[in-house]
Amino acid sequence: MSAWIGPLRNALAAEGPAVLVSVAATRGSTPREAGAWMIVTAKQAEATIGGGHLEFESLRVAREALRDGTAGSWLVRFPLAARLGQCCGGVVTVLFRCFDPAATALLDALARRVEADGVVALATPVAPGAGAPALHAVSARTVPQPALERACEAG
Numbered sequence: 001m002s003a004w005i006g007p008l009r010n011a012l013a014a015e016g017p018a019v020l021v022s023v024a025a026t027r028g029s030t031p032r033e034a035g036a037w038m039i040v041t042a043k044q045a046e047a048t049i050g051g052g053h054l055e056f057e058s059l060r061v062a063r064e065a066l067r068d069g070t071a072g073s074w075l076v077r078f079p080l081a082a083r084l085g086q087c088c089g090g091v092v093t094v095l096f097r098c099f100d101p102a103a104t105a106l107l108d109a110l111a112r113r114v115e116a117d118g119v120v121a122l123a124t125p126v127a128p129g130a131g132a133p134a135l136h137a138v139s140a141r142t143v144p145q146p147a148l149e150r151a152c153e154a155g
Helices: 005-015 052-068 080-084 101-117 145-154
Strands: 018-027 037-040 045-047 072-079 091-099 120-123 134-137
Touching: 005 018, 005 037, 005 045, 005 101, 018 052, 037 052, 052 072, 052 091, 072 080, 101 120
Parallel strands: none
Antiparallel strands: 018 037, 018 091, 037 045, 072 091, 120 134
């Protein structure tokens, strides 16, 4: 879950605003699993959400958001065969989260929490312009495991 933190911090430092593109959900045959991610800047992309037309369209959406100065987070549903002509045939829901260099403090705090005990929640309002993600620290040492599991299932 946290492998994207360092690359995102590096992208923000090197190029300014960036979009974290993540596979939020899948149904049927898809090129990657939920949790796959890539970081998109105006000039570069790092990692992959599966390649092909899905990734091409996701890059386009992310770069349009960067060009237009879009803030916030939003979901886009991609039926792979019907909309993109991919042979997989499943459906991928992609989460786009915009970050600007001011998010570095949030990412530093997130990285520290992950290194400390590995259990955190990153709450993301989902709507263009809805605001920046917020870090909610949850510790496996302070939250009983059944309560933590129920929180994860509900959220």
